[in-house]
Amino acid sequence: MDKVEIGIIGGSGLYAMPGLSGLQEVAIETPFGAPSDAYMVGELDGRKVAFLARHGRGHRITPTELNFRANIWGMKKLGVEYILSVSAVGSLKEEHKPTDFVIPDQFIDRTFARIGTFFGDGVVAHVGFGDPICSVVAKAFETACKEVGVVGKLGGSYVCIEGPQFSTRAESNLYRSWGADVIGMTNLQEAKLAREAEMSYATMAMVTDYDCWREGHDDVTVEQVVAVMHQNSGNAAKVVRAAVAALPKGEKSPFAEAMKFAIMTDKTMIPDATKKKLDLLIGKYL
Numbered sequence: 001m002d003k004v005e006i007g008i009i010g011g012s013g014l015y016a017m018p019g020l021s022g023l024q025e026v027a028i029e030t031p032f033g034a035p036s037d038a039y040m041v042g043e044l045d046g047r048k049v050a051f052l053a054r055h056g057r058g059h060r061i062t063p064t065e066l067n068f069r070a071n072i073w074g075m076k077k078l079g080v081e082y083i084l085s086v087s088a089v090g091s092l093k094e095e096h097k098p099t100d101f102v103i104p105d106q107f108i109d110r111t112f113a114r115i116g117t118f119f120g121d122g123v124v125a126h127v128g129f130g131d132p133i134c135s136v137v138a139k140a141f142e143t144a145c146k147e148v149g150v151v152g153k154l155g156g157s158y159v160c161i162e163g164p165q166f167s168t169r170a171e172s173n174l175y176r177s178w179g180a181d182v183i184g185m186t187n188l189q190e191a192k193l194a195r196e197a198e199m200s201y202a203t204m205a206m207v208t209d210y211d212c213w214r215e216g217h218d219d220v221t222v223e224q225v226v227a228v229m230h231q232n233s234g235n236a237a238k239v240v241r242a243a244v245a246a247l248p249k250g251e252k253s254p255f256a257e258a259m260k261f262a263i264m265t266d267k268t269m270i271p272d273a274t275k276k277k278l279d280l281l282i283g284k285y286l
């Protein structure tokens with residue numbers, strides 16, 4: 001199959017990508033197990049893209065149960081350079097209103113039950129993550145929001161919680177005191193693994209609620225999240241489509257060599273089985 005340059009991960013409320021033509025369902029097995037679903041590979045305005053429903057079609061997989069490694073590995077296997085993620089988030093600031101899009105550029109980790117690295121089993125690597133988001137993808141989202149005529153704010157911190165429960169009010173207020181912008185349950189491990197796999201990653205976060213901090217307002221519920229997603233999913237799809245068109249063609253990700261100096265382990269001491277397993281990611285450095 002031809003290289004698929006662009007990957008789209010659809011979150012809560014976005015389980016398919018409208019406008020994809022010549023659709024092919026591609027099931028991928030990875031050394032880390034199965035991804036959430038088959039990749040829907042097709043063309044969007046002349047660009048080859050792969051769409052993955054993060055929680056699987058029908059929303060069957062909790063944030064903690066997500067096989068982040070398999071999902072990101074599958075994208076790499078397809079040849080993806082740029083990953084566009086779409087997520088529902090709660091707002092931690094008055095100014096981020098339901099239906100607004102925020103394109104976060106930082107993360108705060110509040111997860112505790114996930115695997116966020118491809119490494120281990122005899123190979124140690126430490127990759128830079130000071131700028132966890134790819135500015136090329138983030139700018140493509142920003143440009144796309146302008147084109148579609150929706151609010152799309154570039155920058156902000158995304159607090160990633162373990163879930164599946166929403167936060168307590170004390171937690172929500174704590175995150176606000178940290179100056180964080182939005183809250184969700186899925187994006188941090190994707191960003192970490194995309195970096196280790198030398199792909200670009202950014203999220204278009206759609207605000208669906210004010211979490212539980214806003215006095216005089218109802219606390220977040222799934223019903224509320226789904227209602228806003230339904231109301232705004234047309235815009236989300238339009239923005240993703242415009243962002244795909246705004247991405248550079250035939251160019252490697254700016255993170256294509258992110259792992260060049262990240263591997264600590266003496267190469268002669270990495271077990272053969274691990275070398276074989278991680279060949280797709282780091283074979284070129286060993």
Ligand SMILES: CSC[C@H]1O[C@H](OP(=O)(O)O)[C@H](O)[C@@H]1O
Nearest residue numbers: 011012063087088184185186225
């Ligand atoms: C349905 S509310 C909580 C759920 O929504 C977000 O999902 P995603 O990031 O995949 O859009 C959040 O992270 C939770 O998984």
Ligand SMILES: Nc1ncnc2[nH]cnc12
Nearest residue numbers: 088089090183184211220
């Ligand atoms: N308030 C919230 N907290 C965590 N994840 C969310 N996804 C949508 N709204 C959320």
